Amino acid sequence: MKFSIDTGNLLQAAQIVSRAVASKTTIPALTGIYLECTNKNTLLLKATDLEIGIEHTVEANIEEIGSMVVPAKYLIDILRKLPNTEITLTTTPEDNNLTINYNQSQLSLNTFPTEQFSFLPNISNTHTITINNELFSNMIKKVSISFSHDITRPVLNGALFEVGDHKLTLVSSDTYRLSLIETGLDKDLEEDLKPIIIPAKALMELGRLIDKEESIKIIIDNNQAQFENDSIKIRVRLIDGKFPAYQNVIPNEYSTKIIADTKELLLSIERATVISSDENFNKTCTIKLEVNDNIIHIRSYSPNIGQLNDTLIADKEGEDINISFNGNYLIDILKIIDTDKVIIELNGNLSPGIIKPYESNMNYLSLILPVRS
Template sequence: MKATIERATLLKGLSHVQSVVERRNTIPILSNVLLDAQAGGTLRLMATDLDLQIDETIAAAVDQPGATTVSAHTLFDIARKLPEGSQVEVTAAEGRMTIVAGRARFTLATLPRDDFPVIAEGELPTVFELPANTLKAIIDKTRFAISTEETRYYLNGIFLHVADEGGPGGAQPVLKAAATDGHRLARVTVPRPDGAEAMPDVIVPRKCVAELRKLLDEVDGSVGVSLSPSKIRFDLGQAILTSKLIDGTFPDYSRVIPVANDKLLKLDPRSFMQGVDRVSTIATEKTRAVKMAVDRDKITLSVTSPENGTAAEEVPGDYASMPFEIGFNSRYLMDILNQIEGDMVEVHLADAAAPTLIRENDQSQALYVLMPMRV
């Protein structure tokens, strides 16, 4: 194969695909990126870790079609260090790849393309489109609550499912995304896209979510989504991301969403978050506990640390129920407040031991549940 690519184009494409490749691999071919120069004037880049595959097509001047595989991280590092604006000539033959740009010349070992595993061939039964901005919002408002505990592998992703939600105008078909680590829950509800009616319930793995979010920054229009019970594919125009789904059952999270929390506290999320951040400066790494004493129209935030001392701050709020105290993990609380875009947040409380519901208002797409801590 022989092709010439502009350095910026090559670098951008490689930056997307190389992040899928694990740094340590027992199977050498999985450290490589597949380069497939096609007669139509495109270069296809592909990388996989056997669970996730990314396939990106970039423009190139192809003199000789052909395909090979080469170390993804090495090629990316070379492209990064080549002079800006340079034209990169890539030639591969007989187990070697030569890269020439300006006065720089590199020769790398290659592995045959036939050894490269492809996890993602064929059509998937459920197909629909989602605006890129909607997909971004779904990810941003839920991914912080994804569990990182490998033992509860079925919580290591975002759960997507369709439902009919009762509303003022009768049942509305919706698509829901949820993530939880057992301490907090984040759920986003959006209108169900056409084509998603018979979609199976799926859990999209954490690594796929992270790679997809990076790619979405460069997409303006809609993203094509196709899925089966075991795989999901995102068509982002130049790039196609395919992932295996988590083979497990997501718990029935609707049972932990409180419906009878009758104490309503309304706050400015920014000043509340800054207050939590300030007092938690002295909280120990292990507990991160912050106590909230809720009284009529004021909240006193406090932290007591045996090693560091005490901290307290009063935050204004709108509250008319009985005074009481409740404790939260400060980091979890700030993660949720960080997602609130408006200038008002509703905190629905019951008692010091019951889950707390947090949302902007009853119309907002996102809803959060936080388990309290003993303080």
């Protein structure tokens, strides 16, 4: 195979697919990027760790078709250091090396045998949804705070992805907190799609890779989902299993409702969390909220660090309350609320609290269990 391309274009493409390159694997070829010269103008790049696979196409000046698998690390390191000019890449059947010619110089990289490279199976075109990229990125960001990393409960190591009633719902939970975000869809699916679970790692990569201000097409079959735009396809193996029935744990009413300034509340809880961050004393980093009329007292204490008594003015409906939460969990949630004000709904000091944006066009909520104190 032989093709020419600008260094910068090849580097950018290699960096995109390299997000899927396997880091721990017994198959050395999966630490490589598969390059294929497909026709006169298109170079196809692929990489996979067999959980997620990325395909990307770029324009190139193809002189001879063929394919090869190049170690991702060395290819990218070298491309970063090459002059930004047109370079020519060649492999010959006689030898396993990729030769790169640039200016009057030349280098060669060892490659992996092409037949040792695998990829995720093709996806069958069962269900298709189209959604705005930026919106979908935002949805991923919102559920990302409550992915579970407990490998003994794999169904919680991803987000539930539900389509129906002209809407898409994403849900994640680590059993201490739960995030739910919904968005409307223009078109519903023709056939029912059973709820699927997409691995957290794949969603995070997706949030990084998909371009803004363009729509993304999502194709789902029984075992895989594929997210694609014009030049990038990200294929993901779904998590097998049944996501817990989250609807039952989200309360429909509240006995106390607080509306506070998001930034002020966040800073106050961050201060409180500095004080309660003494792991020897308190693993749950507990902070107390005491709400009296329109005043929230935020308090925290640890014997080795000190204590805090912060006062905030807020709007309140319903009963006064005295409740404790893990400060770090509250910080995670308040950091991704993008409205100036935030709503906290409570049902006594033993029931979960609901935190959601105030006057948002987004249906987003985060549920958090209180700490008994």
